[in-house]
Amino acid sequence: MNDVIDKNNQLENNNKQLFNICLRTTSLKNPGSIKTYQSIGGYEQIKRILKNKTDPQQLIDEIKISGLRGRGGAGFPTGIKWSFMPRDYNGTKYIVCNSDEGEPGTFKDRDIIRYNPHQLIEGMMIGAYIMNAQVGFNYIHGEIWEDYVSFEKAIEDARKAGFLGKNILDSGFDFELHAIHGYGAYICGEETALIESIEGKKGQPRHKPPFPATYGIYGKPTNVNNTETYASIPWIIEHGGQEFMNQGVPNSGGTKIFSVSGHVEKPGNYEIQLGMPFRQLLAEAGGVWKNKQLKAVIPGGPSTPVVPADIIMDATLDYDGLVQIGSSVGAGSMIIMDESTCMVQTLRRLSYFFYEESCGQCTPCREGTGWVYRIIDRIFKGQATLADLDLLTDVSTKISGRTICALGDAAAIPVLSFIKHFRNEFEEFIKKGKSTN
Amino acid sequence: MNLKLKKLIDKELKKYPSDKKQSAVIAALAIMQNDRGWLSKEDISEVALYLDMPEIAVLEVATFYNMFDLKSVGKYKLSICTNISCMLRDADHIVNHLKEKLQIDFNEVTKDGKFCLKESECMGACGGAPLLTVNNQKMHENLNIDKVDQLLKELK
Ligand SMILES: Cc1cc2nc3c(=O)[nH]c(=O)nc-3n(C[C@H](O)[C@H](O)[C@H](O)COP(=O)(O)O)c2cc1C
Ligand code: SF4
Ligand code: FES
Numbered sequence: 001m002n003d004v005i006d007k008n009n010q011l012e013n014n015n016k017q018l019f020n021i022c023l024r025t026t027s028l029k030n031p032g033s034i035k036t037y038q039s040i041g042g043y044e045q046i047k048r049i050l051k052n053k054t055d056p057q058q059l060i061d062e063i064k065i066s067g068l069r070g071r072g073g074a075g076f077p078t079g080i081k082w083s084f085m086p087r088d089y090n091g092t093k094y095i096v097c098n099s100d101e102g103e104p105g106t107f108k109d110r111d112i113i114r115y116n117p118h119q120l121i122e123g124m125m126i127g128a129y130i131m132n133a134q135v136g137f138n139y140i141h142g143e144i145w146e147d148y149v150s151f152e153k154a155i156e157d158a159r160k161a162g163f164l165g166k167n168i169l170d171s172g173f174d175f176e177l178h179a180i181h182g183y184g185a186y187i188c189g190e191e192t193a194l195i196e197s198i199e200g201k202k203g204q205p206r207h208k209p210p211f212p213a214t215y216g217i218y219g220k221p222t223n224v225n226n227t228e229t230y231a232s233i234p235w236i237i238e239h240g241g242q243e244f245m246n247q248g249v250p251n252s253g254g255t256k257i258f259s260v261s262g263h264v265e266k267p268g269n270y271e272i273q274l275g276m277p278f279r280q281l282l283a284e285a286g287g288v289w290k291n292k293q294l295k296a297v298i299p300g301g302p303s304t305p306v307v308p309a310d311i312i313m314d315a316t317l318d319y320d321g322l323v324q325i326g327s328s329v330g331a332g333s334m335i336i337m338d339e340s341t342c343m344v345q346t347l348r349r350l351s352y353f354f355y356e357e358s359c360g361q362c363t364p365c366r367e368g369t370g371w372v373y374r375i376i377d378r379i380f381k382g383q384a385t386l387a388d389l390d391l392l393t394d395v396s397t398k399i400s401g402r403t404i405c406a407l408g409d410a411a412a413i414p415v416l417s418f419i420k421h422f423r424n425e426f427e428e429f430i431k432k433g434k435s436t437n
Numbered sequence: 438m439n440l441k442l443k444k445l446i447d448k449e450l451k452k453y454p455s456d457k458k459q460s461a462v463i464a465a466l467a468i469m470q471n472d473r474g475w476l477s478k479e480d481i482s483e484v485a486l487y488l489d490m491p492e493i494a495v496l497e498v499a500t501f502y503n504m505f506d507l508k509s510v511g512k513y514k515l516s517i518c519t520n521i522s523c524m525l526r527d528a529d530h531i532v533n534h535l536k537e538k539l540q541i542d543f544n545e546v547t548k549d550g551k552f553c554l555k556e557s558e559c560m561g562a563c564g565g566a567p568l569l570t571v572n573n574q575k576m577h578e579n580l581n582i583d584k585v586d587q588l589l590k591e592l593k
Contacts, residue, residue: 092454101561102558102559102560102561103559104520104521104522104558104559104563105521105522105559105563106559106561106563107561107562107563107564109561110561110562137452141560141561142467142502142504142573143504143516143557143560143561143562143570143573143576144560144561144562144576145570145573145574145575145576146574146575146576178452180452180463180464181463181464181467182463182502183463183466183467183502183503183504183505184502184503184504184505184557184558185501185502185503186558186559197463198460199457199459199460200457200458200459200460200461200462200463200488200490200494200498201459201494201497201498202497202498202501203501203502218454218457259563259564260564261522261525261526261563261564261566262521262522262525262526263525267522267526267563267564267565267566268564269564302521333563335521335522335525336525337525341525345524346521346524346525349519349520349521349524350521353520353558353559356558357558
């Protein structure tokens with residue numbers, strides 16, 4: 001009973017709801033069609049911009065006011081990022097949409113691609129206009145092949161309607177957009193690996209600097225943004241930056257899609273006004289699967305620290321709210337684990353993932369992820385000693401901060417956070433040689 | 438490489454500057470693999486020739502990206518995700534059923550050459566867990582034992 005009152009209080013204080021911006025066509029008939037998108041005012045923003053020849057700086061300012069932060073995981077402010085692109089560069093400039101989501105638990109960009117592709121295309125057009133880029137690519141994760149095919153069709157429809165190509169709507173603005181697909185390499189989600197992949201190479205991240213804005217595809221200035229980031233743009237331009245900001249909370253403007261998976265009644269994508277309490281989202285997703293008790297949550301994908309149930313229950317879902325409880329929004333890939341979950345087994349699977357997907361360029365990541373996996377595997381097989389726990393922590397700490405890209409850091413995060421919060425369970429497992437769950 | 442395949446690759450090449458044919462290598466390899474089931478040494482050479490690339494550069498790409506197969510995978514390659522969102526939804530149960538029914542382990546092909554089973558990392562579709570793809574292109578979500586049995590029957 002107390003729980004219910006608490007919950008109601010929270011809802012009143014923090015009146016946040018599900019609110020579809022990036023997914024706003026999903027409930028309509030033929031959600032992915034150009035006709036549907038145009039029926040809700042789609043492509044009107046780019047038309048207006050092209051007609052009025054709106055000053056790009058004015059548009060960047062609007063995006064800065066919106067508080068939009070990169071939705072691919074790092075949360076970098078989009079308006080600032082777009083102002084890094086050299087304006088008066090003589091030659092081709094590229095923009096890339098990063099739809100390579102492959103971090104376990106991430107499946108939001110897929111729904112944008114299949115249910116609201118034209119909003120993404122319009123967002124990329126506006127981006128191209130602002131950054132004066134002539135060519136765009138949408139790099140789509142290889143395994144969602146059918147969605148890649150449907151996005152190719154969306155591009156075709158946009159071209160037929162006169163939104164892509166040369167001299168768009170007689171404005172003098174040229175923009176060509178292509179879909180390309182990966183073929184099963186998680187690391188290609190890292191923006192410089194993605195650029196290498198577009199050049200037809202192995203997806204091995206580049207040293208930064210130089211950053212893509214100065215040296216990207218074929219050495220040309222290139223901007224990379226996540227799918228959800230681009231898809232937010234048309235709404236921001238239509239309603240104004242402040243209105244977007246108002247959907248969320250200070251420092252976390254707007255809405256954000258949380259992909260909720262694992263032990264939950266209704267797995268799926270939930271676009272929320274940032275600042276929504278965790279317990280409210282859990283309720284929206286039908287609660288824990290089969291009425292079991294919640295054990296832990298990975299709020300933003302495996303590269304964000306796991307949080308035990310009692311800590312996350314009262315947290316709010318926004319950039320600061322999740323930092324306060326020692327985690328982060330990441331890509332919004334929320335993985336729910338019930339009381340029956342074995343943390344050793346879960347960490348073992350995650351560690352295998354990072355080991356398997358390390359591109360192998362940096363010794364600490366290549367060797368360290370292998371070590372980590374083998375130690376956890378030893379625990380899992382009942383062959384470890386308690387000293388192995390400290391070894392695990394030690395190896396993981398030594399990967400962090402010593403690598404070319406952030407995969408190394410990402411690999412250490414689950415290890416350190418699982419052991420921090422569930423050390424008892426790991427110790428019991430080691431002592432008994434099997435799961436105590 | 439027949440004309441049909443060349444046409445498909447040419448369509449991919451149009452996405453890139455004419456002096457950057459290498460950019461189409463992943464697509465070209467995928468097109469070849471789709472046609473042949475898996476990539477032989479000859480296939481790699483053909484792609485290299487067509488895109489003006491050194492063979493070794495094509496081979497590097499073919500080995501780096503997990504969805505390419507450099508060995509026969511039978512008529513139907515079933516790739517099942519066992520990463521955590523799927524694991525939490527009992528993917529292992531489906532895996533065990535498949536292994537038992539097909540009498541193969543991961544990376545093996547059934548005696549009749551029909552099925553191969555692959556363990557896969559996250560496919561970016563975890564809301565539909567557990568799930569698998571057939572020959573990289575057709576995804577089947579929200580699997581249970583009945584659905585899997587039905588699917589095996591349909592794959593003639
Ligand atoms: C290992 C690794 C994987 C990544 N995967 C993705 C991804 O799948 N999608 C994505 O948008 N960003 C991913 N990123 C982040 C990108 O490098 C980049 O920061 C992002 O695409 C920028 O877009 P944003 O500013 O709109 O978030 C990944 C980063 C790392 C280190
Ligand atoms: S940190 Fe790992 S994935 Fe990233 S570049 Fe180094 S070896 Fe490759
Ligand atoms: S974890 Fe299986 S599809 Fe993502």
